[in-house]
Amino acid sequence: MKMDMIIRRARISDEQPLMDIGIANGRIVAIEEAIETQIDQEIDAEGRVALPGFVEPHLHLEKALLHRRMPARFGTLDEAIRVTGILKSKQQKEDVLDRSRQVLDMAIKNGTVVIRAHPDVDPIQGLIGVETAIQLKDEYRDLLDLQIVAFPQEGWLKTSGVRELMEQALEMGADVVGGCPYNELSWDDTRSHIDKVFDLAQKRDLDVDMHVDFADDTADQRFATTEYIARKTIQTGYQGRVALGHVTSLASLKPDILKPIIDLLREADIHIVTLPATDTYLGGRRDEINPRRGLTPVRALHGGGVNVAYSSNNIRNAFTPFGKADPLQIGNLLAHLIQFGTPEHQADILKMSTSNAARAVGISEDYGLAVGKQADLMILDTNIVADALLDLPSRSWVLKRGRITVVTKHESKICRGCGHAHPQSKEAGARPGIQDRYHQI
Ligand SMILES: [Zn+2]
Structure with a gap:
């Protein structure tokens, strides 16, 4: 052959x-x-070990690397939304492209082969996130596959003009219909937001990927949508085509209340994407003792047969001050947080950023x-x-x-005080790869 x-x-x-x-x-x-x-x-x-390339099912390119622009002072979710809102209103195309490329390059060097990006679609930054992502999808086509979710971060009913922008984003080439149903003023509006997301997705035969239930508990119904979404998914025949990010409030439910929801999520074949860097940083902020970890109940979901993946979400902004688009780093963090330390659990973590993530973004047939x-x-x-x-x-x-x-070639040697400076090699090709952006191989 x-x-x-x-x-x-x-x-x-x-x-x-x-x-x-x-x-x-x-x-x-x-x-x-x-x-x-x-x-x-x-x-x-x-x-050496060979693995299928990483899949990042949930990443915000256009909001990445804003951490030095307007540093957060308190680190709360409210502040993150406010600071990022101000910066979002000043987005410039070249700057967005530059920061997005830095993140894509980081991700590629870390072994990522597919990214599902979630650019905001709202009157604050308009369609700049979608437009730049579409440009980068083509520019990076030999290096990774970029899927684009049109993400109405500022709500759908709460903010006028979002419906038109969502339609335009999909017309331009966004691949997936996003949603942010908790960012509405009432439970009725939250439900209507979810319905509109599904309507639009069905009309164009596109998958759904929403940010949902991003709170410490379900006291406010706008942060308790999972069951509604699961029923909607089954009703519309969308099993396997819906991914949900965050879903942190589920962690506050007692096992007997959680169990039927998990059963429903499994039946609806909904993919849960946990975002540990953001969720633990912003979650449990009001807890004075034993602060909650702020994560979706990964153990219970995984144990209940729900497909769980994880992702970086944000890279260095007010929502997530750290990150280098490295699924191994986030996986290591997640393993600690959910106490997944046995050999089987460690293998499960690796699956969450490879085969499970591939399922979440609908590419599993061709992946592995x-x-x-x-x-x-x-x-x-x-x-x-x-x-x-x-x-x-x-x-x-x-x-x-x-x-x-x-x-990538890295070699460290321990030097026991021989007194030499050991200068790093300057010769061409000494640091091969895409280090200098594009090395022709
Ligand atoms: Zn997100």
């Missing part, structure tokens, strides 16, 4: 011997102990480290799959549709 690339000696499972991975026409065509064919384009993984799937994968600089979440290793190689997009 003719192959374009062979990866030799990759660790794809801790229970199996090292494997060779053969790639042709952007797809994985063979995974065998020893592929006999020899070709020019070969990577020797030398026993298996023959016939698209060759979107990464080689991590560690030798045991189970160590990926512990070592947070460099992504030695990243491949998108079978082509190398990133090469």
Whole structure:
């Protein structure tokens, strides 16, 4: 069989011997102990771990890296909305593009092959987030796939002109209908917001991805929409096509109240995307003792058979002061927060940013480290799959549709006071990859 690339000696499972991975026409065509064919384009993984590339199902590009513009002073959600609102009203296209590219580059270097971006669609920043994301989708098409959710952050009924903007965003090329039903003035409006999202999605046969129930508890019904959305999903035949981000208020429900909701979410095949960096930073702020973790009940959802994924959400802004678009970093944080430390749980965390996230964004048919799937994968600089979440290793190689997009070489040596300066190499190619934006490989 003719192959374009062979990866030799990759660790794809801790229970199996090292494997060779053969790639042709952007797809994985063979995974065998020893592929006999020899070709020019070969990577020797030398026993390093291979995983399918990461999927970030929930990321805000145009609001990223605003942390130095107007630093938050208190770190509350109210302040984050206010500060970001001011900055949003001043968005400039070139600046948005520049910050978005920085985030995309970070993500690519960290092994991410698919991002679902959620640009705001509202009268404050208009369609600049959608417009720039569409431009970047094309600009980055060889490096990653960018899906675009039209996200009505400022509400739908509360803010006039949003309906027209949403229609326009989809007309321009946004792929998914977003929603933010808690940002309405009443429960009736919240319900109507959800109905409008589904109407628009059905009309255009698009998937739904909403920000919902982002609160510490369900005292206010606008933050208790999951059940309504699950019923709506089943009613409209949208099973498998709805993803919900945050969903933190579910964590406040007693098990006997939570259980039927989880059963309904599973029946509706709704994907829950937890956003631990933001949710823990903003959640439980009013708790004076034992502050809540502010996360959706990942353990109960996962245990109840609901597809759970996680994502970075924001990168360095008033909602989320940290982040480098690295799913391993967020996965490590999540593992600590939900106490997922057994080997099985650690493997589950890795799935939440790979296969589960792929399901959440509707690409699972073509995704995974298996023959016939698209060759979107990464080689991590560690030798045991189970160590990926512990070592947070460099992504030695990243491949998108079978082509190398990133090469990372890091080597640290302990120097026991020999007195030499050990200058870093300046020669060309010493820091290969996309470090200098685009290295021609
Ligand atoms: Zn978000």
